Amino acid sequence: MYASERQDEIRAVLREDGRVSVLALSDRFDVTPETIRRDLDLLESEGFATRVHGGAVLGARTSRVEVPLTERSHRVPEAKQRIASRALQALKPGFRGSLYLDAGSTTAQAAAHLDAHLEGIGGRAEVVTHSMQLAAALSGGENIALTAIGGRVRGLTAAAVGGETIRAIGALRPDIAFLGTNGLSADFGLSTPDPDEADVKAAIVAAGRRIIVLADAEKFEDDLLVRFASLSDIDVLVTDATPPQPLADALDAAGVEVWIA
Numbered sequence: 001m002y003a004s005e006r007q008d009e010i011r012a013v014l015r016e017d018g019r020v021s022v023l024a025l026s027d028r029f030d031v032t033p034e035t036i037r038r039d040l041d042l043l044e045s046e047g048f049a050t051r052v053h054g055g056a057v058l059g060a061r062t063s064r065v066e067v068p069l070t071e072r073s074h075r076v077p078e079a080k081q082r083i084a085s086r087a088l089q090a091l092k093p094g095f096r097g098s099l100y101l102d103a104g105s106t107t108a109q110a111a112a113h114l115d116a117h118l119e120g121i122g123g124r125a126e127v128v129t130h131s132m133q134l135a136a137a138l139s140g141g142e143n144i145a146l147t148a149i150g151g152r153v154r155g156l157t158a159a160a161v162g163g164e165t166i167r168a169i170g171a172l173r174p175d176i177a178f179l180g181t182n183g184l185s186a187d188f189g190l191s192t193p194d195p196d197e198a199d200v201k202a203a204i205v206a207a208g209r210r211i212i213v214l215a216d217a218e219k220f221e222d223d224l225l226v227r228f229a230s231l232s233d234i235d236v237l238v239t240d241a242t243p244p245q246p247l248a249d250a251l252d253a254a255g256v257e258v259w260i261a
Contacts (some may be wrong), residue, residue, distance in 0.1 A: 001029065003039070004077065006029050006031070006039060007039050007042065007043065009029075010025060010036075010039055010040070010043065011043065011048060011218070013025075014043075014048065014049055014056070014057075014058045015058065018057060018058045019052075019055060019056065019057045019058070020040075020049075020055045020056055021054055021055040022036045022037060022040070022054055022055050023054070024055075025039075025055075040055070040056045043056065043059075044056065044059065047059050079216045079217070079240040079261070080105060080106045080109045080216060081109050082240055082261035083106055083109070083214050083215075083216060083238050083239060083240055083261045084106060084107075084109035084110040084112075084113060084214065085109075085113065085261065086238050086259050086260075086261035087110055087178060087212055087214050087236075087238040087259075087261075088110055088113060088114065088117045090176060090210075090212055090236070091117065091118065091121060091123055091125070091176075092121065093121040093122060093123070094121065094122055094123060095118065095121060095123035095124070095125065096123065096124055096125075097125060097126070097175035097176070098125065098126040098127070098128070098172075098173075098174040098175045098176075099114075099125050099126070099127045099128070099174055099175065099176050099177070099178065100127075100128050100129065100169075100172065100174040100176070100177040100178070100204055100207065100208055101114075101127060101128070101129040101131065101134050101138075101177075101178050102129075102130075102131070102177065102178060102179045102180045102201065102204055103129070103130065103131035103133070103134065103157050103158065103159035103180065103197075104131075104157075104180025104214070105180075106180055106214040106215070106216065107131075107134065107178050107179070107180050107214055108131075108133055108134055108137065110178055110214065111129070111131075111134040111137045111138050112137050114127070114138065114141065114144065115138070115141035115142060115143050115144055118141075118143035118144065119142070119143055123143060124143045124144070124145075125143065125144055125145070126145045126147070127141075127144050127145065127146050127147070128146075128147045128148075128149060128172060128174060129146075129147075129148060129149065130148070130149040130150075130151065130159055130160040130161075130165050130168075130169070130200060131157075131158060131159045131160075132148075132153060132158045132159065132160070133158045133159075135148040149165055149168045149169065150164060150165070150168075151163075151164045151165030151168075152164075152165075152196075154194070154196070154197070156194075157197065159197070159200070160200075161194075161196035161197060161199070161200050162196060165200055165203075166199055166200060166203045169200065169203040169204055169207050170203055170206070170207065172207045173207060173208075173209065174207060174208050174209065175208075175209050175210065176208065176209070176210045176212060177204050177205070177207065177208030177210070177211050177212065178212050178214060179201065179204055179205065179208075179211055179212065179213045179214070179234070180201075180213070180214055180215065181201070181213055181215050181219060181228075182219065182222065182224045183219055183222035183223050183224040184213070184215050184219045184220055184221075184222065184237075184247070185220070185221045185222060185223050185247060186221070186231075186246045186247045186249070186250035187223070187250075188223040188227055189227050189229055189230040189231050189233075190213065190227065190228055190229040190230075190231075190233075190234070191222075191223055191224040191225070191226060191227045191228065192224050192225075192226055192228060193224045193225050193226070194225075194226070195225070195226050197226075198226035198227070198228040199228070201228040201229065202228040202229065205228065205229045205233050205234070210235050210236070211229075211233065211234045211235050211236070212234075212235065212236040212237075212238060213234050213236065213237050213238065214238050214239075215237065215238075215239055216239060216240050216241075217239060217240055217241035217243075220239075220241075220243055220244060220247055221244065221247060230254070231250055231251055231253075231254035231256055232254040232255065232256075234254075234256055235256065235257065236256065236257045236258075236259060237251060237256055237257070237258050237259070238259045238261060239258065239259075239260065239261065240260070240261050241260070242258075242260060243258065
């Protein structure tokens with residue numbers, strides 16, 4: 001088992017039981033207590049857990065916690081791949097149109113498989129992104145014409161932000177925007193920890209003809225510092241689990257389609 005898979009299982013236990021024991025987890029995963037302590041230290045740094053004597057309890061994640069992209073890409077990787085694959089099904093056979101791809105670990109999965117998907121459906125796309133990571137993955141695609149938007153690049157997300165980026169997005173009208181989010185809740189909508197990232201995401205929402213959000217179930221009922229869209233601003237949510245109440249009711253009331261990958 002990879003460390004990221006073990007940490008995902010520890011998160012699941014914390015969500016269900018509210019607390020975990022170092023010794024119990026050491027026995028369960030057949031690893032040393034020191035390894036479990038390092039796992040719990042990581043979860044505490046994310047705000048997911050609070051360390052206590054002999055283990056940890058479920059933490060109250062703060063609105064400013066932001067996990068670096070390099071770490072997020074290793075969290076629930078199978079779910080992210082399923083979500084990305086399901087989202088790409090929005091592109092029907094013979095697709096000819098424009099796409100905007102937001103920065104993020106799940107949209108990165110969509111970017112990685114986009115050219116092959118277009119090849120399979122006999123399609124072609126004009127693709128725009130402000131993510132340096134996604135631009136690298138998309139470049140050279142035989143069925144993709146790529147435009148990368150510049151600006152000040154944040155190290156945590158490898159994405160351009162700032163006025164230059166927002167102005168460039170505002171001049172676009174992509175047919176479909178694949179969007180990521182850090183939090184998704186019934187009351188607060190879609191949110192992210194960083195104001196600059198929020199401004200860029202809001203610009204993408206305003207620009208796109210159809211907004212498709214890619215978000216795994218860990219994002220449900222999380223409220224981060226800055227809201228960038230309400231539920232009624234999006235058209236489709238692609239996720240890996242049925243949203244809990246009252247989020248499911250709020251999505252339905254807002255007219256959002258929910259696709260389970």
